[in-house]
Amino acid sequence: MIPRIAIISASSQVGASTALYLRVFKKANLIAYSRTAYPAPFFDAMGIPHRILPIDRDAQREELAQFDLVVDFSVPHAEFWENKAILRAHLTGLFESLRPGTLFISMSTQNAFGFRDNDVFIRKRLTDWASPYCSLKRHGERLARRLGRKRRVQVFNFRLSQVHGFLQSVSHRFCEEISGSKSLMVAGLATDRVNTMFISDLGEAILQIASGQLRPGNYSVLSVPQWTQEQLYRYYQDWCRSDCDVVFIGHKSRSTLAARGISHLARAVEKHRGFIDVAILQRLPRIAARAKGIHRIRSFTRQPATQGPVVHRNLLGKPPLPILGDPRGSPTSVLVRERRMEETWLSALGSAVHYSPPLTSEA
Amino acid sequence: MGDRRGDGGLSQERVSVGVIGAGSFAQNNHIPCLLARPDVELAWVCDSNTSRLRKIKSMYGVEGVTTGNLEKRIMDADIVLIAVPYGVRDCYYNLCAEHDTAVYVEKPFARTLTEHDAIAALFPKQALTIGFNRRTYRNLWAVKTAFSEELFGALRRVAIRQGFFGLSGWSGFRSDAQLSGGGILIESGIHLIDTLIAITNPSAVNIEQCRMKIKEGIDYHTEALAVFSLSTTTIEVDIEISSVQNFASGIWFEFDRLILHYPILPDVPVTLRDAKNRLQGRLDLEVSGATSVAESLTLTWNDCIKVHRMASGSTITPADTRMTTEVLDKLVAEASS
Numbered sequence: 001m002i003p004r005i006a007i008i009s010a011s012s013q014v015g016a017s018t019a020l021y022l023r024v025f026k027k028a029n030l031i032a033y034s035r036t037a038y039p040a041p042f043f044d045a046m047g048i049p050h051r052i053l054p055i056d057r058d059a060q061r062e063e064l065a066q067f068d069l070v071v072d073f074s075v076p077h078a079e080f081w082e083n084k085a086i087l088r089a090h091l092t093g094l095f096e097s098l099r100p101g102t103l104f105i106s107m108s109t110q111n112a113f114g115f116r117d118n119d120v121f122i123r124k125r126l127t128d129w130a131s132p133y134c135s136l137k138r139h140g141e142r143l144a145r146r147l148g149r150k151r152r153v154q155v156f157n158f159r160l161s162q163v164h165g166f167l168q169s170v171s172h173r174f175c176e177e178i179s180g181s182k183s184l185m186v187a188g189l190a191t192d193r194v195n196t197m198f199i200s201d202l203g204e205a206i207l208q209i210a211s212g213q214l215r216p217g218n219y220s221v222l223s224v225p226q227w228t229q230e231q232l233y234r235y236y237q238d239w240c241r242s243d244c245d246v247v248f249i250g251h252k253s254r255s256t257l258a259a260r261g262i263s264h265l266a267r268a269v270e271k272h273r274g275f276i277d278v279a280i281l282q283r284l285p286r287i288a289a290r291a292k293g294i295h296r297i298r299s300f301t302r303q304p305a306t307q308g309p310v311v312h313r314n315l316l317g318k319p320p321l322p323i324l325g326d327p328r329g330s331p332t333s334v335l336v337r338e339r340r341m342e343e344t345w346l347s348a349l350g351s352a353v354h355y356s357p358p359l360t361s362e363a
Numbered sequence: 364m365g366d367r368r369g370d371g372g373l374s375q376e377r378v379s380v381g382v383i384g385a386g387s388f389a390q391n392n393h394i395p396c397l398l399a400r401p402d403v404e405l406a407w408v409c410d411s412n413t414s415r416l417r418k419i420k421s422m423y424g425v426e427g428v429t430t431g432n433l434e435k436r437i438m439d440a441d442i443v444l445i446a447v448p449y450g451v452r453d454c455y456y457n458l459c460a461e462h463d464t465a466v467y468v469e470k471p472f473a474r475t476l477t478e479h480d481a482i483a484a485l486f487p488k489q490a491l492t493i494g495f496n497r498r499t500y501r502n503l504w505a506v507k508t509a510f511s512e513e514l515f516g517a518l519r520r521v522a523i524r525q526g527f528f529g530l531s532g533w534s535g536f537r538s539d540a541q542l543s544g545g546g547i548l549i550e551s552g553i554h555l556i557d558t559l560i561a562i563t564n565p566s567a568v569n570i571e572q573c574r575m576k577i578k579e580g581i582d583y584h585t586e587a588l589a590v591f592s593l594s595t596t597t598i599e600v601d602i603e604i605s606s607v608q609n610f611a612s613g614i615w616f617e618f619d620r621l622i623l624h625y626p627i628l629p630d631v632p633v634t635l636r637d638a639k640n641r642l643q644g645r646l647d648l649e650v651s652g653a654t655s656v657a658e659s660l661t662l663t664w665n666d667c668i669k670v671h672r673m674a675s676g677s678t679i680t681p682a683d684t685r686m687t688t689e690v691l692d693k694l695v696a697e698a699s700s
Contacts (some may be wrong), residue, residue, distance in 0.1 A: 016528075034530075038532030079418075166608075169527070289421035297395040351605070357499070358615050
C-alpha cells in the first residue's frame with residue numbers, strides 16, 4: 001500500500017528534494033506544506049499537492065489527521081540563543097495536532113553526535129558543547145521523544161549525514177570545484193568512508209519507517225553501504241563530465257611548524273567556543289547579543305584573510321547509531337536516479353540551462 | 364546628538380546617520396559597518412518591530428525609535444539608510460527629501476525606468492546613494508581593466524549566470540511581490556547585470572528574447588538574450604538567473620584569446636579558463652577594491668559620507684545605475700510580450 005505522507009517545511013532544500021524523489025518514483029501519496037506560497041511553483045510544476053500549514057490548531061489537526069506519516073524538516077533560523085524557544089513552540093504545536101498512532105520523523109543532523117568542525121573522523125561526545133547547532137538538534141530530539149510519549153506518537157529522529165543531490169548546495173559546491181579545476185586535493189585516503197548520503201537514501205529511509213518495519217528511536221541516515229571518498233569524487237567526475245584530477249593527500253600533516261602552531265592555537269580557542277556558546281551564552285541572551293554585536297563590528301575592521309590552496313575535507317568514519325539508507329544505492333544507480341530526477345524537474349520547469357559553464361565546449 | 368562613545372567632542376565632526384529598517388542585512392552588515400567608523404555617529408535605528416529594536420539595543424547599544432516619531436529624527440540626521448523592503452519606501456523617500464536629508468538606499472531601487480527617474484528627481488544629484496556595493500569589488504575593477512585595455516583581445520560574448528536552488532519564503536516577505544519588488548532577478552540577479560554594465564558601460568541594451576517562470580509578480584527563473592551596444596561594437600549577452608535550479612554561476616567573458624570567469628564571491632579570484640572551462644590561471648592585476656562584502660560596504664559608505672562632508676567625489680547615484688533599471692524593465696516587458 002502506498003503510504004500517505006505529510007512533508008512539513010517542504011520548502012527546505014532537503015524537504016523539496018525528498019518530495020521530488022517520492023513523486024518521481026511514485027513511492028508515496030504526499031502533500032507538501034510550507035509557511036508561505038513562495039515554493040508553490042516548484043510543487044505545482046511537479047504535480048505535488050502544496051498547502052500552507054494552517055496556524056489554527058483545530059484546522060492543523062484536521063489537516064494532518066489524514067496521514068500515516070508526518071515528516072518534519074523545520075529548522076529555526078533565528079539567533080542561536082533564540083532558536084530553542086522557537087523550536088519548542090513549533091514542536092509543541094505540531095504534536096498537539098497529531099493524532100495518536102501517527103508516525104513522526106524529525107530531521108536531525110549528524111552534528112548531534114557532538115563532533116567538532118576540526119574532527120577528521122566522526123565522534124560522539126556526551127556534552128552538547130560542540131556547537132549551538134548540536135545543542136539545538138539534541139534538544140529537538142529529546143523534545144520530540146518526550147512529546148511523542150505524551151501524545152502516543154511514534155517518533156523517529158533521523159541524524160542526516162551531509163546531504164547530496166542535484167538541488168543541494170553541497171552538490172553545487174562540489175560541481176563548481178570539480179568542473180572548474182584541473183586538479184583537486186582531498187584530505188584522507190581514497191578508501192576512507194565518508195559521511196554522505198543522497199536524497200534516495202533519505203527517501204528510502206522514510207519509506208522503511210512508513211512500512212512499520214522499525215522501532216521508534218534515533219537513526220543515522222547515510223549511503224548504504226557507506227561510500228568511500230574515491231566513490232564520492234568519481235561520482236561527481238561522472239555527474240559533471242569532468243576530467244579533474246583528484247588527489248588524496250592522506251592524513252599526514254604537511255604544514256610547517258609555524259602553521260601547526262597557529263593551527264594548534266586556533267584549535268584550542270575553537271575547542272572552548274562551543275562550550276562558551278552553549279553553556280554560557282545560550283543561557284544569557286543579553287550577553288550573547290552584545291557579544292555578537294562586538295564580533296560583527298570587529299569584522300568590519302579586520303583585513304580579509306588571503307586564500308591558500310584549497311584542500312577538500314570530508315567527515316570520515318562510521319557513525320555510532322543504526323544506519324538507514326537505500327540498500328540499492330550504488331554510485332551507478334544513484335547517478336541514474338539523480339539524472340532522471342533532474343531531467344524531470346528541468347522538463348517541468350521548461351529550463352534550457354544545464355549545469356555546465358556557458359561559452360565552453362562543455363556547454 | 365549625544366556623545367555616545369565619549370570621545371571628547373569628536374562627535375561634532377561626525378556625520379549623523381539614522382537607519383530605517385533593521386532586517387537581517389542591516390543588522391549584520393550596515394549597522395556594525397557604521398559603528399566601526401570613527402567618522403559616523405549612528406544616532407538611531409527605526410523599525411516597526413519592537414522586539415527587533417530591543418535586539419539591536421542589546422547587540423549594539425543603539426537607540427531604537429518607532430515609526431511614530433521618525434520625522435523629527437530624520438530632520439536631525441545627515442544621512443538616512445533606507446533598508447526597509449522595496450514596497451514600503453515611498454513615505455521615507457518623501458520625508459527625507461522634504462528635510463534635505465541625504466539617503467543611502469539598499470537595492471532593489473526601482474522596477475521601472477519611470478519609477479527610477481521619479482525617485483531620483485526627489486533628491487539633488489549626489490544626495491542619493493544606491494546600494495550596488497558590488498561596484499567596489501576589486502574583481503570588477505580587474506575585469507574592467509582587462510576589457511578596456513583589451514589585454515586578451517576584443518570582447519566577443521558574455522554570459523551572466525546565477526543558479527542557486529532555494530524555495531524559502533523568508534517569513535512571507537519573499538512571496539509578496541508588492542513588498543519585495545519581484546523575485547530572484549531584482550533580489551540578487553540584478554547585481555550581476557549591474558556589474559556587467561559597470562564593466563562595459565554600454566550606450567544601449569536591447570533584449571532580443573526573454574522567458575521567465577513567473578507567478579504573482581515573482582520571477583523564479585529567467586533565460587534571456589540581450590545585446591549590449593559598446594563604443595565600437597555590439598555583443599550578445601546570455602542571461603540565466605534562477606532560484607529553482609543550481610548551475611555554474613558568475614559572469615563569463617569570452618575574449619579573442621581566452622575566457623575570463625568573474626565569480627560571485629569577492630574573495631574568489633577572477634580566473635582564466637580554456638574552452639573546457641578548466642582553470643588556466645588567475646587574473647592578477649594591480650587594481651584596488653573590495654575583496655569582501657564587509658569591505659565593499661565600507662567603501663560604498665566612504666563615498667557616500669565623503670560626498671556629504673566635502674561636497675566632492677562621487678557616490679553610486681541613480682544616474683550611474685539607470686541602465687541597470689532599464690535592463691530589468693526591458694526583461695520584464697519582453698517576458699510579458
